Amino acid sequence: MNRQWSGGTGLLVLALVGCDYFYDTTVPASDSTPPVAWAAVYHGGEHVAISSSNSGSALFFPIDDPDEYYLLIGAGTDDGGTKKVTFSHEFSRTCIQGNLGQNATGSFVPMVETQTGSVGATVSNGVWTGPTVRLRDYATCNSGWTLASVSYKWHVTAEDFHGNTKSHGWAEMRWVP
Known part of the structure; x- marks a missing residue:
């Protein structure tokens, strides 16, 4: 499990994710079914948005306050156990000056x-990871330019113990001032 969180918040999230969505299972001898990849937003003690790779729709989460912190989650679940989750992420910022627009993007290490x-081993059916994000941290424009929007996007790929993979399309959290 991801132990990058400090203090009570990390313990609360670990307990919540473990109790609500994950359980112990046995890795089967064969498995041709891919896992389910999940994208979620956790804020204020609850999941405020959640979407699976099976849902067929992208996760889009607009926010009102760029100074609030949100935990962005990438997870995988599989009845035969999830071996790995990869959380790819980036930010995008658009600034304007009159009729001109300027877009800046940045990718992070997955x-x-x-x-x-x-x-035959007993493992968890799920694995998760993800950063705590505050959009204000990415909302600075050059002098003379005005912020039009800022977003944080993430893509999740889950892999089971037999090499089957499934991805959740890009999820996005966005603030428009």
């Missing part, structure tokens, strides 16, 4: 969380 196991 976050990867894994668990060990093999056929």
Whole structure:
């Protein structure tokens, strides 16, 4: 499990994710079914947005306050155990000056969380990871330019113990002042 969180928030999230969505399972001898990849937003003690790779729709989460912190979650679940989750993420900022527009983007090193196991082992059906994000941290324009929008996007890929993979399309959290 991801242990990058400090203080009570991390423990609360670990307990919540573990109790609500994850359970122990045994890695089967064969498995041709891909896992389910999940994208979620956690804020104020609850999941405020959640979407799976099976839902067929992207997760889009507009926010009103760029100074609030949100935990963005990428997870995978599989009845035979999830081996790895990869959380790719980036930000995008658009600034305007009159009729001119300026877009800045930045990609981050993917976050990867894994668990060990093999056929017959008891493992968790799920694995998760993700950063705590505040959009204000990405909302600065050059002098003379006005912020039009800022967003944080993430893409989740889950892999099971037999190499089956499934991805959740890009999820997005956006603030428009």
